[in-house]
Amino acid sequence: xxxxxxxxxxxxxxxxxxxxxxxxxxxxxxxxxxxxxxxxxxxxxxxxxxxxxxxxxxxxxxxxxxxxxxxxxxxxxxxxxxxxxxxxxxxxxxxxxxxxxxxxxxxxxxxxxxxxxxxxxxxxxxxxxxxxxxxxxxxxxxxxxxxxxxxxxxxxxxxxxxxxxxxxxxxxxxxxxxxxxxxxxxxxxxxxxxxxxxxxxxxxxxxxxxxxxxxxxxxxxxxxxxxxxxxxxxxxxxxxxxxxxxxxxxxxxxxxxxxxxxxxxxxxxxxxxxxxxxxxxxxxxxxxxxxxxxxxxxxxxxxxxxxxxxxxxxxxxxxxxxxxxxxxxxxxxxxxxxxxxxxxxxxxxxxxxxxxxxxxxxxxx
DNA sequence: GAGGCGTGGCG
DNA sequence: TCGCCAAGCCT
Numbered sequence: 001x002x003x004x005x006x007x008x009x010x011x012x013x014x015x016x017x018x019x020x021x022x023x024x025x026x027x028x029x030x031x032x033x034x035x036x037x038x039x040x041x042x043x044x045x046x047x048x049x050x051x052x053x054x055x056x057x058x059x060x061x062x063x064x065x066x067x068x069x070x071x072x073x074x075x076x077x078x079x080x081x082x083x084x085x086x087x088x089x090x091x092x093x094x095x096x097x098x099x100x101x102x103x104x105x106x107x108x109x110x111x112x113x114x115x116x117x118x119x120x121x122x123x124x125x126x127x128x129x130x131x132x133x134x135x136x137x138x139x140x141x142x143x144x145x146x147x148x149x150x151x152x153x154x155x156x157x158x159x160x161x162x163x164x165x166x167x168x169x170x171x172x173x174x175x176x177x178x179x180x181x182x183x184x185x186x187x188x189x190x191x192x193x194x195x196x197x198x199x200x201x202x203x204x205x206x207x208x209x210x211x212x213x214x215x216x217x218x219x220x221x222x223x224x225x226x227x228x229x230x231x232x233x234x235x236x237x238x239x240x241x242x243x244x245x246x247x248x249x250x251x252x253x254x255x256x257x258x259x260x261x262x263x264x265x266x267x268x269x270x271x272x273x274x275x276x277x278x279x280x281x282x283x284x285x286x287x288x289x290x291x292x293x294x295x296x297x298x299x300x301x302x303x304x305x306x307x308x309x310x311x312x313x314x315x316x317x318x319x320x321x322x323x324x325x326x327x328x329x330x331x332x333x334x335x336x337x338x339x340x341x342x343x344x345x346x347x348x349x350x351x352x353x354x355x356x357x358x359x360x361x362x363x364x365x
Numbered sequence: 366g367a368g369g370c371g372t373g374g375c376g
Numbered sequence: 377t378c379g380c381c382a383a384g385c386c387t
Binding site: 210271309 | 366367368369370371372373374375376
């Protein structure tokens with residue numbers, strides 16, 4: 001069994017120091033970060049900024065997150081401001097970023113921190129873990145980066161770096177516990193936050209999925225996958241399933257005043273709580289029946305085009321129908337001015353649908 | 366444990 | 377062009 005002293009052996013310290021030296025010179029500058037120089041001086045990043053960015057970064061690229069992070073910070077400068085915001089405003093601000101359960105949990109988490117923690121984030125991995133939307137990764141990341149706790153932070157980047165460094169050939173996700181143990185061994189007590197960010201920067205900029213820049217890597221003398229000449233073969237992952245195709249119809253009803261019929265989706269599940277135009281069910285096969293039977297109200301519905309959109313686990317093909325109409329008071333939902341669509345919580349697939357029916361509906365799409 | 370859950374960029 | 381996938385969480 002490892003003694004506590006073995007938890008940070010000479011070899012591990014050497015690897016950590018190599019990485020931290022690399023990070024001091026090559027760290028990325030991101031809106032939610034402080035510099036390694038500031039970190040070494042004892043400064044800490046704002047926990048609200050780190051938490052907000054980490055939730056946005058779940059399965060999402062840095063480039064996509066940046067403008068959303070800045071927008072949220074401008075609208076809601078503190079976690080208390082976010083906690084006090086209306087749900088619809090948060091969902092509308094999140095629209096386009098995807099995985100909308102994150103936005104619902106973000107709001108719940110802000111409310112919990114504001115009400116039960118006096119507006120201050122818990123400063124340990126255990127205290128953070130289990131707050132809405134905070135799992136293994138995010139609790140460790142916030143604890144390490146915002147509070148300098150020696151938490152073992154493992155995301156997709158770290159999995160790639162570790163699997164290559166040790167040439168771990170067991171497939172993910174089964175190999176996660178082994179990899180996490182390796183990360184724990186490597187994490188230094190001195191600069192755990194910088195170490196975590198360094199591992200992720202390395203994975204994002206050097207140890208990339210395709211064509212990694214091994215010549216520039218601080219681990220290139222240590223990497224077992226590189227020794228075997230095939231870093232790209234790691235990490236090994238379980239085979240994934242084929243995506244089924246679902247089909248349906250979407251209905252864009254426009255009044256002479258330029259208003260569009262919208263409705264809100266149910267709170268849970270796909271695009272939960274987001275806004276949409278009326279649609280049929282999305283099914284594996286078109287379920288027969290005429291357009292009139294499925295439309296939100298009878299009328300002259302004309303086909304405007306077909307929208308294809310790829311979700312995580314299926315591909316959707318929506319036939320878009322449009323009609324000019326008088327405002328139908330009995331229709332389910334509400335009538336929204338077309339020039340106010342940007343303020344709605346419209347997911348990207350619905351922006352595509354509306355843009356197909358009304359090419360001038362969005363200034364920018 | 367495995368499947369549900371978005372989107373845009375890139376090779 | 378299009379398959380792949382990016383700082384995961386929840387059930």
